[in-house]
Amino acid sequence: MIKTFKKGGVHPPENKISRNAALEQLKPDGIVKIFTSQHIGAPAECIVAKGDQVKVGQLIAEANGFVSANVHSSVSGTVLGIENVADYQGIKKPAICIQVEGDEWEENIDRSPEINRDLSKTSEEILAKITEAGLVGLGGATFPTHVKLTIPKGKTAKAIIINGAECEPYLTSDHRIMLEKGEELLVGVQLLKKAVNVDKAYIGIETNKQDAIDNLTKLSKKYSGIEIVSLKPKYPQGGEKQLIKSITGLEVPDRALPIETGCIVSNICTTFAVYEAVQKNKPLFENSITVTGKNLKVQKNFIVRVGTPLSKLIEAAGGMPQNTGKIISGGPMMGRAISNTDAPTLKGSGAVLFITAAEAKRGTKSNCIRCSKCVVACPIGLQPFLLYKLAELNMLEELKENSVHACIECGCCLYTCPANLPLVDYIRLGKTRAMKLIVKPK
Amino acid sequence: MDSTILITVIMLGVLAATLAVVLYIVAQKFKVVEDERIGETENILPGANCGGCGYTGCHAFAEALVNADDIAAMFCPVGGNATMVKIAEYLNKKVETKDSAIAVVRCAGSCENRSRVNEFDGAVSCAVMAATYSGDTDCSYGCLGRGDCVSVCNFGAIYINGETMLPEVDEDKCTACGACVKACPKLIIELRKKGTKSRRIYVSCVNKDKGAVARKACKTACIGCAACRKACGFESILIENFLAYIDPNKCRLCRKCVEVCPTGSIVELNFPPRKPKVEIQEQKTNNLNSENATN
Numbered sequence: 001m002i003k004t005f006k007k008g009g010v011h012p013p014e015n016k017i018s019r020n021a022a023l024e025q026l027k028p029d030g031i032v033k034i035f036t037s038q039h040i041g042a043p044a045e046c047i048v049a050k051g052d053q054v055k056v057g058q059l060i061a062e063a064n065g066f067v068s069a070n071v072h073s074s075v076s077g078t079v080l081g082i083e084n085v086a087d088y089q090g091i092k093k094p095a096i097c098i099q100v101e102g103d104e105w106e107e108n109i110d111r112s113p114e115i116n117r118d119l120s121k122t123s124e125e126i127l128a129k130i131t132e133a134g135l136v137g138l139g140g141a142t143f144p145t146h147v148k149l150t151i152p153k154g155k156t157a158k159a160i161i162i163n164g165a166e167c168e169p170y171l172t173s174d175h176r177i178m179l180e181k182g183e184e185l186l187v188g189v190q191l192l193k194k195a196v197n198v199d200k201a202y203i204g205i206e207t208n209k210q211d212a213i214d215n216l217t218k219l220s221k222k223y224s225g226i227e228i229v230s231l232k233p234k235y236p237q238g239g240e241k242q243l244i245k246s247i248t249g250l251e252v253p254d255r256a257l258p259i260e261t262g263c264i265v266s267n268i269c270t271t272f273a274v275y276e277a278v279q280k281n282k283p284l285f286e287n288s289i290t291v292t293g294k295n296l297k298v299q300k301n302f303i304v305r306v307g308t309p310l311s312k313l314i315e316a317a318g319g320m321p322q323n324t325g326k327i328i329s330g331g332p333m334m335g336r337a338i339s340n341t342d343a344p345t346l347k348g349s350g351a352v353l354f355i356t357a358a359e360a361k362r363g364t365k366s367n368c369i370r371c372s373k374c375v376v377a378c379p380i381g382l383q384p385f386l387l388y389k390l391a392e393l394n395m396l397e398e399l400k401e402n403s404v405h406a407c408i409e410c411g412c413c414l415y416t417c418p419a420n421l422p423l424v425d426y427i428r429l430g431k432t433r434a435m436k437l438i439v440k441p442k
Numbered sequence: 443m444d445s446t447i448l449i450t451v452i453m454l455g456v457l458a459a460t461l462a463v464v465l466y467i468v469a470q471k472f473k474v475v476e477d478e479r480i481g482e483t484e485n486i487l488p489g490a491n492c493g494g495c496g497y498t499g500c501h502a503f504a505e506a507l508v509n510a511d512d513i514a515a516m517f518c519p520v521g522g523n524a525t526m527v528k529i530a531e532y533l534n535k536k537v538e539t540k541d542s543a544i545a546v547v548r549c550a551g552s553c554e555n556r557s558r559v560n561e562f563d564g565a566v567s568c569a570v571m572a573a574t575y576s577g578d579t580d581c582s583y584g585c586l587g588r589g590d591c592v593s594v595c596n597f598g599a600i601y602i603n604g605e606t607m608l609p610e611v612d613e614d615k616c617t618a619c620g621a622c623v624k625a626c627p628k629l630i631i632e633l634r635k636k637g638t639k640s641r642r643i644y645v646s647c648v649n650k651d652k653g654a655v656a657r658k659a660c661k662t663a664c665i666g667c668a669a670c671r672k673a674c675g676f677e678s679i680l681i682e683n684f685l686a687y688i689d690p691n692k693c694r695l696c697r698k699c700v701e702v703c704p705t706g707s708i709v710e711l712n713f714p715p716r717k718p719k720v721e722i723q724e725q726k727t728n729n730l731n732s733e734n735a736t737n
Contacts, residue, residue, distance in 0.1 A: 090580075429567075
């Protein structure tokens, strides 16, 4: 049976034009710049100094507190220093700059291509490995994985849900992992199950990736307790709450974590990274990034070392196409525009997308006629037109009363708005401002 | 027929009288007694309701003035010293006269000085833009030019100059209420001492990047070279994070720093045009003499 969530959602043109491009390693060279803060939570503390020699996979910045993550070197070479580097939005943050020299890996990393199916590790050992490897959620939020897998007292987990929806248009890196690294992925799922002591795992995949569904269904017969769930393509099915609703039918209550429903959601890339961290001792220093766009010469799915300049990825895909209007980090719905292509990639980078000038142009803004298309499209059940107006007028108390905190910034409202109002622009601003009111009283 | 009219009149009359009595009793019982001085004080205040005093409006400020024992720290920027003195006289309290202030925009990154490297097509709001990314130029500190300061100004005292795309302050209209200071997400606008004859000198830049980076992004950026600090004879210039700041309380408006600034990021306002060099020299010696005399 093909499942989906009921409330809201849209289905933009899929444009998965890079779906057939096999994963490709991008060799590091030149200088890589690795941010000490690539996750939600406290920035990691740098433990290397200028002039130090580092190897691939060596710890270079240590997690600072529980909600934080280790950062490892993605290359071997000499540390040039810690500098303030502009990220893809032009915001300057401290980064460790390393001159690449050769490609020497830490000895304990298993680089053999054989699949390690050994599942004898205990839950504690698995969690320790994940913490050590500096894993973060690769779906975009970059929340430290070990924190997510630590179940709060008094709660019990019942199932692991693997998010293979990849509902954003254009993106295909999860799809390629499911096709090419299926076996590793399933071992990763088994490890996650063990880490949180559950017997059941679901992998939700949208039916526009039928080959991935077939591949994983075939492979999963060898493993117990893994169910592949076909999902009807609909955006934002990859949202945590929407995915839980689609697969289990359970609703995550307002202001609660998914654990309330007994589910823990993990992204495909994260699950693959769990496999690599636990079975191969490989910390998170490379990730898969889709480079795509209608006018791009070649569509690519790269495996890229963290800290590689975005311009190198663009170059490897044949250079920036003519009449590019906008470059986006991530998908067209939730991704953010790249204003600086010299910026390095992050652990959570998922795609570099080129939008043509004609597509990038926003429509002319007109007046809201209360057509309520945005209300119908909102997967949370909010009233975007109202939140927009309240945010514009900076009415924070009212925003708080109208549950602005629940907005996932998916952009469905803006996508459907016939008046081309900058709904998400303002709601996001209002949310940040109102959150200060909401968090303060504690 | 006659009796019907009579009964109606009597009935309504009795009803009206009863209700009048009830209304009178209720009005007496629930009467809100407000200190009449509050109303009077409010009348003295300019009635702009701008919030520049830190209260929600003129009425709230009047209430606070009446209830406070010491009003020395309270100030109405719109009415200024004259209004505060009047209020103090009326309330029999003491106020301190304050230097009048004015808003200054500390960014000179016009289109000419600071080239645009990308185009922002989101909502026309500095706050939205600042929350999204570093801005449409290489300077991540400078003015975004979307006019949040203009839309909050109650007095029409700030406007965007069409040529430079930077906000400019109308000196006659600015009341130093501070609304624009709060609205600017880049913290560019500062309330500064108005100065004698409205003469002011300030560093028109807030870029904290290293000199070379700042200079690359904007022709008139402060590069933190400290030439102004060396030139200043009154120790009024502080340099922190490659950025100079002129302390208005120490500055004697000698304009030496303006002359030595290599990027022209120090701005002087309302000064008479400079005299030719020779005369300046003479004047300097005169000044020195007079200083020596005072010492």
